[in-house]
Amino acid sequence: MTDRIYLSAPKMGEAELAGMASAIAADEIAMGTAIAEFEARLAVHAGTKGAVAAASGTAAIHLALDVLGIGSGDIVFCSSLTFAASAAPVRYLGAEPVFIDSEPESWNMSPDALKRAFETHPNPKAVIIVDLYGQAADYDALSEICTTHDVPIVEDAAEALGATYKERPAGGFGKIGIYSFNGNKILTTGGGGALLSDDETLLTRARNLAAQAREPALHYEHTRLGYNYRISNLAAAAGNAQLDRLMDRITQRREVFERYRAALSDIEAIGFMPEAPFGTATRWLSVMTMESGAGLPAPAALCEALEAENIEARPVWKPMHRQPVFTDCAYFTHGDNQSVSDDAFASGVCLPSGPDVTEDRQNRVIAAIRKALGKG
Ligand SMILES: *Cc1c(COP(=O)(O)O)cnc(C)c1O
Numbered sequence: 001m002t003d004r005i006y007l008s009a010p011k012m013g014e015a016e017l018a019g020m021a022s023a024i025a026a027d028e029i030a031m032g033t034a035i036a037e038f039e040a041r042l043a044v045h046a047g048t049k050g051a052v053a054a055a056s057g058t059a060a061i062h063l064a065l066d067v068l069g070i071g072s073g074d075i076v077f078c079s080s081l082t083f084a085a086s087a088a089p090v091r092y093l094g095a096e097p098v099f100i101d102s103e104p105e106s107w108n109m110s111p112d113a114l115k116r117a118f119e120t121h122p123n124p125k126a127v128i129i130v131d132l133y134g135q136a137a138d139y140d141a142l143s144e145i146c147t148t149h150d151v152p153i154v155e156d157a158a159e160a161l162g163a164t165y166k167e168r169p170a171g172g173f174g175k176i177g178i179y180s181f182n183g184n185k186i187l188t189t190g191g192g193g194a195l196l197s198d199d200e201t202l203l204t205r206a207r208n209l210a211a212q213a214r215e216p217a218l219h220y221e222h223t224r225l226g227y228n229y230r231i232s233n234l235a236a237a238a239g240n241a242q243l244d245r246l247m248d249r250i251t252q253r254r255e256v257f258e259r260y261r262a263a264l265s266d267i268e269a270i271g272f273m274p275e276a277p278f279g280t281a282t283r284w285l286s287v288m289t290m291e292s293g294a295g296l297p298a299p300a301a302l303c304e305a306l307e308a309e310n311i312e313a314r315p316v317w318k319p320m321h322r323q324p325v326f327t328d329c330a331y332f333t334h335g336d337n338q339s340v341s342d343d344a345f346a347s348g349v350c351l352p353s354g355p356d357v358t359e360d361r362q363n364r365v366i367a368a369i370r371k372a373l374g375k376g
Pocket of ligand 1: 058
C-alpha cells in the first residue's frame with residue numbers, strides 16, 4: 001500500500017525539539033517563560049494589546065463568551081458554515097446559537113443574512129464570525145452592522161492564522177479573537193489555542209478563568225467556577241518555534257492550492273473556493289467545488305474514491321443549521337432562495353493541503369481525482 005496522504009498533518013522539526021528541550025532542561029514543563037513569549041508574539045501578530053494562550057481553540061472560544069457575560073437564555077449569532085467548535089461553547093453556557101449564512105464572495109458570514117437576523121433577534125449578546133479555511137470575513141461590512149447594534153464580535157480565526165483583511169491580520173477584528181493550534185491547523189502546538197483582545201480587563205478575566213478562577217488568597221479562594229484551560233509551557237515552547245514557520249507555511253499552502261487549480265483547470269465543471277478581493281487567504285485547506293448536474297460524483301463519493309487510494313479528503317463542513325444537535329436553532333440565509341452554506345456543502349471537497357503534500361505526492365492526489373472524475 002502506498003503511504004497515506006493526510007488532509008492537514010501536523011509537522012514539527014529541529015527548532016521545536018530544541019525549544020522543548022531547553023524548556024525541559026530548565027524544568028519549565030507546565031509553567032514557564034515560553035508561555036509569556038508565545039502570548040506576546042501572538043499579540044504582536046494579531047495587532048492586539050494582549051493574548052492569553054489556552055489549552056485549545058474551543059477553550060479560547062468558551063473563555064471569550066464567558067468573559068463577555070454570556071449566560072443562560074442569551075442569543076448568540078454564529079456563522080453556520082464552520083466546525084462545530086465555533087458554536088458548541090454557546091451551549092456550554094446555556095445560551096442559544098442562531099446561525100447565519102455565508103456570502104458567495106468568501107464563504108464567510110453574509111452581511112445581508114446578518115441584517116435579517118437582527119430584524120428578528122435585535123438583542124444577541126455576541127456575534128461569532130468565522131474566518132473559514134484560511135480566509136478572513138468582510139469585517140468592514142460586518143463590523144458596521146454589529147457596531148450599529150452595539151454587539152461585540154468574537155472572531156473565530158482558528159483556521160485563519162496568517163490571513164489578512166485589507167492588509168490587517170485575521171484574529172484582530174473582534175472585541176475578542178481566537179486562534180487554534182490543534183494538530184490540523186496551519187501551526188500546531190500538538191493541541192492549543194489563544195484568545196486575543198485590546199481589552200485588558202477581558203484578558204485578565206480570561207486568564208483568571210483559565211486557571212480555575214483562583215482569588216489571590218493562599219488557601220485558594222473561589223468566588224465563581226473556573227476552568228482548567230491553560231496551555232503548558234512545553235506546548236508554548238513548540239508554538240514559539242512554529243511561529244517562525246508561519247510565512248513558509250502560508251507560501252507552501254498557497255502553492256499547493258495553485259497546483260490543484262492549474263492541474264484541474266481543463267475540467268469545466270470544477271471550481272475552487274473563491275478568494276475575495278478584500279484580503280489574502282492562507283489556503284489553509286484547498287477546497288475544490290464540483291458543479292451539480294455535470295455528471296461528477298458527489299463530494300462524499302469523491303472522498304471515498306480518494307480514500308481507496310489512501311488519500312484523506314473531506315466534504316466541506318456540514319453547516320451547523322443542518323446538524324442534529326442544532327436542529328432547533330434559527331437560521332438566516334443570504335438570499336430569499338439562496339443558502340450559500342448549503343451550496344458549499346453540496347459541492348465542496350477539502351483536498352490534502354498540509355506540509356506533507358510535496359509536489360510528487362500532490363501529483364498522486366491529482367491523478368486520483370482525475371480518475372475518480374472519469375477524466376484520467
Ligand atoms: C479547529 C477549530 C476550532 C477549535 O479549535 P481546537 O483547538 O481544535 O479546539 C474552532 N473553530 C474552527 C472554525 C476550527 O476550525
